Amino acid sequence: MKILRVIGSMNPASGGPCQGIRNSIPELEKLGVSNEVVCLDVPEASFMGKDEFTIHALGQGKGPWNYSPKLTPWLLENLPRFDAVIVHGLWLHHGYAVRKALNKLRLRKTASQPGSNKLPNLFVMPHGMLDPYFQKAAGRKLKALRNWVYWKLIEGRIINEAAGVLFTCEAELSLARQPFRPYFPKREVNVGYGIPEPPKLTTSMQESFLTLCPELQTRPYLLFLSRIHEKKGIDLLVKAYSELTIRHHLLKPVPELAEADDVSLSSTLAPTRQWPALVIAGPGLDTPYGKMLQKQAEETARSGNRSIYFPGMLAGDSKWGAFYGCEAFILPSHQENFGIAVVEALACRKPVLISDQVNIWREIAQVGGGLVAKDTEEGTKELLSTWIDLSEEERGQMRNNARDAYEDFFAIKPHALRVWQALKQS
Structure with missing residues (x-):
């Protein structure tokens, strides 16, 4: 099995999702599952080149949506090489680009040879980004409204059309059902979030x-x-x-009272x-x-x-x-x-x-x-x-x-x- 991971950034300072990828890939390799990552980082970034798996860095995305004109063409060329594609995180361009590329490839496949070039199944790993906290927290009213609009136009389709939505714990799975409608993913799977054994103290x-x-x-x-x-x-x-x-x-x-029974x-x-x-x-x-x-x-x-x-x-x-x-x-x-x-x-x-x-x-x-x-x-x-x-x-x-x-x-x-x-x- 060959998996493509799609994420906005692999910069360790960006938080947990990229670390989760780094944690899981070596263990999946032991099961015969190979992984590649495509991200919107500059290839010259200091953290690039330190991982043992393949990372395709397409350059810095633009604006708050982290838009990259290079991503969809890259996906159109490379997606058929994989058995599954996992979108890590929501609300950014890379999820939209994966869905768009898969739909284009399906149309091409239908128009040419319907039985050839099996396309990868799409999975989404929200990493907590469907938590109702983000729709209710003080100071996020405009972002909450933006998310509602974006859900109706784009994100809801990605979630509901995916072969499965992968969650890191049971609480995340349960909370994800609350903030948006319509919400009817085909499968909800709690895969957990494994952490490697720490190195011995030196x-x-x-x-x-x-x-x-x-x-x-x-x-x-x-x-x-x-x-x-x-x-x-x-x-x-x-x-x-x-x-x-x-x-x-x-x-x-x-000191002189230290022995007192106070x-x-x-x-x-x-x-x-x-x-x-x-x-x-x-x-x-x-x-x-x-x-x-x-x-x-x-x-x-x-x-x-x-x-x-x-x-x-x-x-x-x-x-x-x-x-x-x-x-x-x-x-x-x-x-x-x-x-x-x-x-x-x-x-x-x-x-x-x-x-x-x-x-x-x-x-x-x-x-x-x-x-x-x-x-x-x-x-x-x-x-x-x-x-x-x-x-x-x-x-x-x-x-x-x-x-x-x-x-x-x-x-x-x-x-x-x-x-x-x-x-x-x-």
Whole structure:
């Protein structure tokens, strides 16, 4: 079987879909399934040429629709080479181009030799882009209206004509049924979103991360690792963490009273263990939102409590060093279709502190691999304070549960098998 993946960008900084492709292709190759990718990136981009599979970079798309005049001609020439084509993501030109090219090829086939040149089946992987959040979120009224119009004219036809729609988890599949009508895909398949086994911890990983945050050599820390974006709830995290940090330092006992049996100091904020720092890592620090977060953190630092660190985007050794070195991973997102970094943390045996808007929270909660709360400031405080309150025995059990969650629900091999079965059954 030969699959063509069509995506707007393979830039790692663009988010999860391109990483999902990079994760699944090597495992599919083991099943005898070959893959190629066509994307709208410049061939000279720094991230190109580092993957072992074929990527056809046609050049940068234009405008908010990411339009490329080169894409449809390329598809017309190359689609007959494949057994299946998967469109990754919605609302952009590449999905429209695939449908248009397939329709043109069908007309040519009908006009010439009806039995020749079998065309690939079309599949769509929305990656959470059918989540009702995007139609309801504040500040998205114009985009929500645009999506409705676009659904009626283009996107609804792509979804409903496809041989199947592939989802990353059961929650995404269920939520996708809510925002648009008519919605009647031929098949809905939860193929999951497999994450490869992380590399083993090495000294170079630790050193690579600690070079960026040397103060954390002897200090525990919580890790946020994702795009710096409003949707991720990072402003809530900084605010909740800063408030708890200030209250913690105000409650430090006076040395001569340290042995006193003061009930108030046995509360969540009592200094029974070293107070963890907070690492906020990811691309986007140069955006207005990223600058606002850093300013927020500076206000806490002025009180003499520098506890929040912004190392920027982490990759390779520095990323894995950050995962392996943290106490726990935290993501109080307002909407998260899957959360690759969440599962990478689980795979490293790290508990995850997440909101109930991370679509895989039920699977994680089922085996006790982390803590779950509302995507509010109070909910984020609850995540932080509950984690700090846990005994070392409880944390150890949660670390074991985190690894169980990865193996039970998110390992790469079962995901690749589900994708292969979904494609060959059409």
